Amino acid sequence: MFVKVCGLSTPESVREAVDAGADAVGFVLTSSPREVSPDQVRILLPLVPEGVHAVGVFRHEDAADAVATARAAGLEWVQLHGHRTAEDVTTVHDAGMRLIRAVTMGASQDEFADMGEEIFLIDAAIPGSGEAWDYASVRAKGLDGREWLLAGGLEPGNVAFAATAAGAWGVDVSSGVEASRGVKDLAKIRAFVQAAKAAGL
Numbered sequence: 001m002f003v004k005v006c007g008l009s010t011p012e013s014v015r016e017a018v019d020a021g022a023d024a025v026g027f028v029l030t031s032s033p034r035e036v037s038p039d040q041v042r043i044l045l046p047l048v049p050e051g052v053h054a055v056g057v058f059r060h061e062d063a064a065d066a067v068a069t070a071r072a073a074g075l076e077w078v079q080l081h082g083h084r085t086a087e088d089v090t091t092v093h094d095a096g097m098r099l100i101r102a103v104t105m106g107a108s109q110d111e112f113a114d115m116g117e118e119i120f121l122i123d124a125a126i127p128g129s130g131e132a133w134d135y136a137s138v139r140a141k142g143l144d145g146r147e148w149l150l151a152g153g154l155e156p157g158n159v160a161f162a163a164t165a166a167g168a169w170g171v172d173v174s175s176g177v178e179a180s181r182g183v184k185d186l187a188k189i190r191a192f193v194q195a196a197k198a199a200g201l
Protein backbone atom coordinates (compact mmCIF):
# COMPACT_ATOMS: atom_id res chain seq x y z
CA MET A 1 0.00 0.00 0.00
CA PHE A 2 1.34 3.40 -1.06
CA VAL A 3 1.23 5.89 1.82
CA LYS A 4 1.43 9.67 1.60
CA VAL A 5 1.64 11.89 4.67
CA CYS A 6 0.61 15.45 3.92
CA GLY A 7 0.83 18.88 5.49
CA LEU A 8 4.37 18.54 6.84
CA SER A 9 6.15 21.69 7.96
CA THR A 10 8.91 20.69 10.38
CA PRO A 11 12.11 18.63 10.09
CA GLU A 12 10.84 16.30 12.84
CA SER A 13 7.62 15.47 11.03
CA VAL A 14 9.39 14.88 7.71
CA ARG A 15 11.94 12.59 9.40
CA GLU A 16 9.19 10.66 11.20
CA ALA A 17 7.15 10.10 8.03
CA VAL A 18 10.21 8.97 6.07
CA ASP A 19 11.55 6.75 8.86
CA ALA A 20 8.12 5.16 9.33
CA GLY A 21 8.10 4.17 5.65
CA ALA A 22 5.96 6.76 3.88
CA ASP A 23 6.19 6.63 0.09
CA ALA A 24 5.37 10.32 -0.34
CA VAL A 25 5.30 13.46 1.75
CA GLY A 26 3.19 16.52 1.02
CA PHE A 27 3.93 20.21 1.46
CA VAL A 28 0.86 22.46 1.30
CA LEU A 29 1.65 25.47 -0.88
CA THR A 30 -1.84 26.93 -0.78
CA SER A 31 -3.96 28.64 1.86
CA SER A 32 -4.27 26.24 4.80
CA PRO A 33 -3.33 25.95 8.49
CA ARG A 34 -0.52 23.79 7.08
CA GLU A 35 0.69 26.24 4.46
CA VAL A 36 4.44 26.47 3.96
CA SER A 37 6.48 28.71 1.68
CA PRO A 38 8.69 27.50 -1.17
CA ASP A 39 11.70 28.58 0.91
CA GLN A 40 10.58 26.39 3.83
CA VAL A 41 10.16 23.44 1.46
CA ARG A 42 13.67 23.95 0.11
CA ILE A 43 15.00 23.65 3.66
CA LEU A 44 13.01 20.44 4.32
CA LEU A 45 13.70 18.74 0.97
CA PRO A 46 17.17 17.37 1.83
CA LEU A 47 15.44 15.25 4.50
CA VAL A 48 13.43 13.45 1.83
CA PRO A 49 15.44 10.54 0.39
CA GLU A 50 15.46 9.57 -3.25
CA GLY A 51 12.52 7.28 -3.93
CA VAL A 52 10.17 9.14 -1.62
CA HIS A 53 7.99 11.55 -3.61
CA ALA A 54 8.01 15.12 -2.31
CA VAL A 55 4.74 16.71 -3.43
CA GLY A 56 3.58 20.33 -3.57
CA VAL A 57 -0.14 20.53 -2.81
CA PHE A 58 -2.41 23.16 -4.43
CA ARG A 59 -6.10 23.85 -4.45
CA HIS A 60 -7.45 26.72 -6.56
CA GLU A 61 -4.28 27.83 -8.30
CA ASP A 62 -3.92 27.67 -12.09
CA ALA A 63 -1.82 24.70 -13.12
CA ALA A 64 0.85 27.02 -14.55
CA ASP A 65 1.07 28.97 -11.29
CA ALA A 66 1.24 25.76 -9.27
CA VAL A 67 4.06 24.50 -11.48
CA ALA A 68 5.98 27.76 -11.02
CA THR A 69 5.59 27.65 -7.24
CA ALA A 70 6.53 23.96 -7.08
CA ARG A 71 9.61 24.68 -9.18
CA ALA A 72 10.58 27.53 -6.83
CA ALA A 73 10.30 25.03 -3.98
CA GLY A 74 12.51 22.49 -5.78
CA LEU A 75 9.69 19.95 -6.19
CA GLU A 76 9.04 17.55 -9.08
CA TRP A 77 5.53 16.48 -8.03
CA VAL A 78 2.39 18.60 -7.81
CA GLN A 79 -0.99 17.66 -6.39
CA LEU A 80 -3.86 19.63 -7.89
CA HIS A 81 -7.27 19.74 -6.19
CA GLY A 82 -10.32 21.36 -7.77
CA HIS A 83 -11.81 21.00 -11.24
CA ARG A 84 -8.98 20.08 -13.62
CA THR A 85 -8.76 19.39 -17.34
CA ALA A 86 -6.55 17.42 -19.69
CA GLU A 87 -4.86 20.74 -20.50
CA ASP A 88 -3.83 21.06 -16.84
CA VAL A 89 -2.26 17.61 -17.00
CA THR A 90 -0.36 18.67 -20.12
CA THR A 91 0.81 21.86 -18.39
CA VAL A 92 2.32 19.83 -15.56
CA HIS A 93 3.92 17.25 -17.86
CA ASP A 94 5.30 19.86 -20.25
CA ALA A 95 7.09 21.37 -17.24
CA GLY A 96 8.76 17.98 -16.65
CA MET A 97 6.77 17.40 -13.48
CA ARG A 98 4.52 14.59 -12.29
CA LEU A 99 0.94 14.93 -11.13
CA ILE A 100 -1.42 13.73 -8.43
CA ARG A 101 -4.87 14.84 -9.63
CA ALA A 102 -7.43 15.09 -6.82
CA VAL A 103 -11.22 14.96 -7.13
CA THR A 104 -14.08 14.62 -4.67
CA MET A 105 -16.70 11.88 -4.82
CA GLY A 106 -19.13 14.54 -6.04
CA ALA A 107 -17.06 15.29 -9.15
CA SER A 108 -18.55 14.62 -12.57
CA GLN A 109 -18.00 11.19 -14.12
CA ASP A 110 -15.72 12.82 -16.72
CA GLU A 111 -13.32 13.84 -13.94
CA PHE A 112 -12.96 10.21 -12.87
CA ALA A 113 -11.56 9.30 -16.30
CA ASP A 114 -7.83 8.70 -16.58
CA MET A 115 -6.39 11.99 -17.89
CA GLY A 116 -2.84 10.69 -17.88
CA GLU A 117 -1.93 11.81 -14.37
CA GLU A 118 0.63 9.64 -12.58
CA ILE A 119 -1.59 9.17 -9.51
CA PHE A 120 -5.29 9.87 -9.02
CA LEU A 121 -6.73 10.88 -5.62
CA ILE A 122 -10.26 10.82 -4.21
CA ASP A 123 -10.86 13.10 -1.26
CA ALA A 124 -13.63 14.43 0.97
CA ALA A 125 -15.58 17.50 -0.17
CA ILE A 126 -13.19 19.88 1.61
CA PRO A 127 -9.52 18.89 1.32
CA GLY A 128 -7.65 18.78 4.59
CA SER A 129 -10.84 19.01 6.66
CA GLY A 130 -10.52 15.66 8.40
CA GLU A 131 -14.01 14.81 7.21
CA ALA A 132 -14.74 11.09 6.81
CA TRP A 133 -17.05 9.83 4.05
CA ASP A 134 -18.56 6.64 2.70
CA TYR A 135 -15.31 5.05 1.53
CA ALA A 136 -16.97 1.92 0.10
CA SER A 137 -18.96 4.07 -2.34
CA VAL A 138 -15.84 4.61 -4.44
CA ARG A 139 -15.99 0.99 -5.64
CA ALA A 140 -18.80 2.03 -7.99
CA LYS A 141 -16.30 4.23 -9.85
CA GLY A 142 -14.50 1.22 -11.33
CA LEU A 143 -10.94 2.26 -10.50
CA ASP A 144 -9.45 -1.25 -10.55
CA GLY A 145 -6.00 -1.19 -12.13
CA ARG A 146 -5.53 2.54 -11.55
CA GLU A 147 -2.97 3.96 -9.11
CA TRP A 148 -5.15 6.04 -6.82
CA LEU A 149 -5.13 7.35 -3.28
CA LEU A 150 -7.96 7.43 -0.79
CA ALA A 151 -8.08 10.55 1.42
CA GLY A 152 -10.35 12.43 3.79
CA GLY A 153 -10.84 11.69 7.45
CA LEU A 154 -8.32 8.87 7.59
CA GLU A 155 -6.47 8.19 10.85
CA PRO A 156 -4.47 5.33 12.37
CA GLY A 157 -7.61 3.68 13.74
CA ASN A 158 -9.67 3.60 10.53
CA VAL A 159 -7.15 3.48 7.68
CA ALA A 160 -7.10 -0.31 7.31
CA PHE A 161 -10.88 -0.57 7.29
CA ALA A 162 -11.31 2.40 4.95
CA ALA A 163 -8.69 1.26 2.45
CA THR A 164 -10.13 -2.23 2.39
CA ALA A 165 -13.70 -0.98 2.00
CA ALA A 166 -12.67 1.26 -0.90
CA GLY A 167 -10.21 -1.15 -2.52
CA ALA A 168 -7.65 1.66 -2.47
CA TRP A 169 -4.19 1.40 -4.07
CA GLY A 170 -2.87 3.90 -1.53
CA VAL A 171 -3.84 6.39 1.16
CA ASP A 172 -3.16 10.04 2.00
CA VAL A 173 -3.57 11.72 5.38
CA SER A 174 -3.22 15.09 7.03
CA SER A 175 -5.70 15.86 9.86
CA GLY A 176 -5.65 12.32 11.23
CA VAL A 177 -1.99 12.54 12.21
CA GLU A 178 -2.23 15.86 14.05
CA ALA A 179 -2.32 16.81 17.73
CA SER A 180 -4.20 19.99 16.81
CA ARG A 181 -5.04 21.66 13.53
CA GLY A 182 -1.82 22.08 11.56
CA VAL A 183 0.41 20.54 14.24
CA LYS A 184 1.63 17.06 13.42
CA ASP A 185 1.80 14.33 16.10
CA LEU A 186 4.87 12.19 15.49
CA ALA A 187 3.43 9.08 17.17
CA LYS A 188 0.29 9.33 15.04
CA ILE A 189 2.35 9.64 11.86
CA ARG A 190 4.19 6.43 12.71
CA ALA A 191 1.00 4.64 13.77
CA PHE A 192 -0.74 5.67 10.56
CA VAL A 193 2.02 4.49 8.26
CA GLN A 194 2.31 1.19 10.15
CA ALA A 195 -1.45 0.58 10.11
CA ALA A 196 -1.70 1.37 6.40
CA LYS A 197 1.26 -0.82 5.49
CA ALA A 198 -0.12 -3.65 7.66
CA ALA A 199 -3.40 -3.48 5.74
CA GLY A 200 -1.20 -4.62 2.84
CA LEU A 201 -3.68 -4.53 -0.01
Ligand SMILES: O=C(O)c1ccccc1N[C@@H]1O[C@H](COP(=O)(O)O)[C@@H](O)[C@H]1O
Binds near residue numbers: 032058130175
Ligand atom coordinates in the same frame (compact mmCIF):
# COMPACT_ATOMS: atom_id res chain seq x y z
O1 LIG B 1 -4.00 19.48 4.10
C1 LIG B 1 -4.42 20.58 3.70
O2 LIG B 1 -4.50 21.55 4.44
C2 LIG B 1 -4.83 20.73 2.27
C3 LIG B 1 -5.18 21.98 1.81
C4 LIG B 1 -5.57 22.16 0.50
C5 LIG B 1 -5.61 21.09 -0.38
C6 LIG B 1 -5.29 19.83 0.08
C7 LIG B 1 -4.90 19.62 1.39
N1 LIG B 1 -4.55 18.36 1.86
C8 LIG B 1 -5.03 17.17 1.28
O3 LIG B 1 -6.30 16.86 1.87
C9 LIG B 1 -6.34 15.46 2.13
C10 LIG B 1 -6.17 15.21 3.62
O4 LIG B 1 -7.36 15.34 4.24
P1 LIG B 1 -7.51 15.03 5.81
O5 LIG B 1 -7.08 16.24 6.50
O6 LIG B 1 -6.63 13.85 6.13
O7 LIG B 1 -8.96 14.72 5.95
C11 LIG B 1 -5.14 14.87 1.45
O8 LIG B 1 -5.42 14.57 0.11
C12 LIG B 1 -4.14 15.98 1.54
O9 LIG B 1 -3.13 15.82 0.59
